[in-house]
Amino acid sequence: MAYAIEAPAGMMAEGPTSHTQNPVAKTGGALAVRPEQTTWTPEQAAVLRQSGIKDQVTAAELSGFLHLCQRTGLDPFSRQIYLIGxxxxxxxxxxxTPQTGIDGYRVIAQRVTAQTGGTYGYEDTVWCDPSGRWRDVWLADEPPAAAKVTVIRNGHRFSAVATFREYVQTFPDGNPKGLWAKMPAGQIAKCAEALALRKAFPHDLAGVYTAEEMAQADNLEQVQPRVTVVQSTAPAPRRDFLAEAQTAGDADAVRALWQEAKAVGAPTEYLDQLAAIGRAKAEIADAEATLTVHAADDGSDRSIPDNAKEPGSAAQVAAEAGADPLDRLMEQTQRMWENADALGQxxxxxxxxxxxxxxxxxxxxxxxxxxELLTTRINELKASQGGGEQRAA
Structure with missing residues (x-):
């Protein structure tokens, strides 16, 4: 099935067309692009810069853009055509680089047909699945492998095929982004239509590309740095924060490790394990601070002061000298009987x-x-919490 747009007979012959009849060029106003102007006016330049054009743009790029707007008759201030950095x-x-949307291509094709005479139309768009079968409607959830559009101008067929993998715009991980993820069949059809229109109207569409066609250019800047890193840099060894936390001196050291693990993107479950080790160390420190040391000479009791928690302090040395290490460990075990992480420490x-x-x-x-006492109790606690966990070593 095909449809066409006819223009009045007796118009200009095929070739580069003049856009002097372009309504944009004929309208008044400070922003109107006029056929006779050779540079952008201060008013026009100010609006162009507000659209995102940076000071880095060269005079040659701006002059080429002006010439293209005049030749195509597209209005940059109505966003029919724009300059993308x-x-x-x-x-x-x-x-x-100058870009337009597929609607800009259609405007040019219709305007040229009206000026030169003849006809212009399309055959039905078709999409190809991965097996090579062509379909006139795309209903699958996955993207099509390609799309084909045929433009008919003055009785001649101009067909073009665009493959999805060549034009899809992706994130650095390779997944499609934007409309390429939401409307893949429509996006690749636009690319095929642009290719076909450029074949049918080569003089009028030369030098300007559609946004859909240029989307894949953004992928190059995403992929190239990643390839460079892989080729030049060996992967960094994975850091075992859990092992470091187990041997850390106190809860504050574990807290610092938790912050470092979070900064490098450790998952929540991993951070929770680090936090549990930190809490266990804090509870053990609190238990040690309240232990009662029995003096060897008179049997009197005295409590360990808070500064006994400081490694190497006089109070800590005295406490450890006056208490059997096994008694201290058993006191801690009794206090931490319901905490598997603390018992592991x-x-x-x-x-x-x-x-x-x-x-x-x-x-x-x-x-x-x-x-054996500690291992048995740790396994009991883990079995009651999650069931089937591997027995502690």
């Missing part, structure tokens, strides 16, 4: 101080090594 590593700056502390094999009294009155 993309950073170029070669030039070290934004390089500006106590077990690590017992290993460091060579107390794992010391015999202690278990819950049922039987005697067993401290390591």
């Amino acid at each position: 993309r950073f170029s590593k070669k030039d070290g700056r934004d390089v500006y 106590i077990r690590e502390d017992a290993r460091i101080h060579g107390q794992l094999d010391r015999q202690v009294e278990g819950p049922l009155g039987s005697w067993l090594p401290l390591s």
Whole structure:
């Protein structure tokens, strides 16, 4: 099925067309683009800069844009055509390229047909699936592999095929973005239509591309830095924050590790594990601060003051000298009996101080090594919380 637009007979022959009849050029006002002007007026330049054109734009780029607006008859101040900057590593700056939408292409095609005579129309758009089968409507959830548009001008067919992979605009991870994710069939059809129109109207559409066609140019700046990094830099070793937290001196050190892990994007579950270790260390420190030390000479009791928590302090040295390490560990175990993370830290502390094999009294009155008591209790707590967790080593 095809449809066409006819122009009055007896008009100009095919070729580069004059747009002196363009209503944009004939209207008044400070922003009107006129056929005779050779540079942008101060008023026009001010509006162009407000549209996002930076000071880096060159005089040649602005002059070329003015000439293109005059030749195509598209109005930059009605957003029919615009100048887009993309950073170029070669030039070290934004390089500006004229762009229009597919509607701008259609305006030019209709205007040229009206001026030159003849006809202009389309055959039905078709889409191709990954197997190579063409369809006249696209209903699948996944994007089509390609689209085909045929423009008929003066009885001649101008067909073009655009493949999705060549034009799709993507995020750095490769997923389609914007309308390419929401309306993939429509976007690739626009690219195919632009290709076909440029074949049918080569003189009038030369030098200007549609936004849909140029979208993939943004992918190059996204992908190139990533490729460079992969080629020149080995992946950094993964940091084990949990292991560092287990051997950290106190809760403040674990808190600092938590902040570092968060800064590098650690998942919430990982951060929760770090927080649990920090809480366990804080609870152990609080328990140590309230232990009662029995003096060896007179049997009197004295509580460890707060400064005993400071590593190497005189009070801490005196406390450790006056108490059996096993008594201290058992006191901590009793206080932390319901906290698997704290019991794990106590077990690590017992290993460091060579107390794992010391015999202690278990819950049922039987005697067993401290390591077995702690391991059994940790497994019980984990089984009650999540079930089926791997037994602690």
